Amino acid sequence: MIQAVPKTMTLDEFLDWYPDGYGRFELYDGVVVEMQPxxxxxxxxxLHALKLGIEIERLELPYFVARQCIIKPIDSDKSGFIPDVAVLDENALKTEPLWKKRSVITKGETVRLAIEVVSTNWQDDYLIKLAEYEKLGISEYWIVDYLGLGGKRYIGNPKRPVILVYSLVDGEYMVSEFRENQRIESPTFPELNLTAERVFKVGQ
Structure with missing residues (x-):
């Protein structure tokens, strides 16, 4: 059975508490949130994990798609996020102090690409994670809003499905948006053959 959840906890306490083999959880400022995709x-x-894995294999890159990892914000010991898809750099993992024991990422350069697939709690992806991934220095971040759930200020009015690709330039995210049969342009995977329409069809 799952253990009782304390009112608030640190990331270390969260990792000790995390129930093995039961559910998926993230930590937001000390509060445990269960993810139910x-x-x-x-x-x-x-689909994203498959396509990226094929590209990594084809190009023989020193990357892999992590099944699950926790990204620790740079200035908090009370939060930890699990991306829906994370491409990690095998070489950079050598300097990650918490990786072998906890599968925790503390350095932005370790994450070549983080992807969040938007659910009803879209504010987490557009506000919290966007800001934290930028501060940490993750070079590329995708928000895959296949249902068009995000706020109008992010995806326009009327709201439509969109894939937003954020690329880190001089420490700040620059964004490109992709819809319909536009090919998604990834700085990390410039030859990736994946269109927004292909993604949206899977989500129907």
Whole structure:
């Protein structure tokens, strides 16, 4: 059975508490949040993991798609986020102090690409994670809003499905948006053959 959740906890306490083999949880400023993705959400995430894995294999890059890892914000010991898809640099892992024991990432350069597939709690992806990943220095971050759930200030009005690719330039994210049959342009994977329409069809 899952253990009782304290009112607030640090990331270390969260990692000690995390129930092995039961559910998926993130920590937001000391508060544990259980993630309950839908089947289509998982299918969309799986498509990205598959396509990126194929590209990594094809190019023989020293990267891999992590099944699960926790990203620790740079200035907090009370939060930890699990991206829907994370491409990690095998060489950079050598300097990650918490990786072998905890599968925790503390340095932005270790994450070549982080992807969040938007659910009803879209503010987490557009506000909290966007800011934290930028501060940490993660070079590329995708927000895959296949249902068009995000705020109008982010995805326009009327709201439509979109994939937003944030690229770190001089410490600040610059964004490109992709819709319909536009090919998603990734700085990390410039030859990636994946269109926004292909992603949206999986999420229908």
């Amino acid at each position: 839908t089947g289509t959400h998982e299918r969309v995430a799986a």
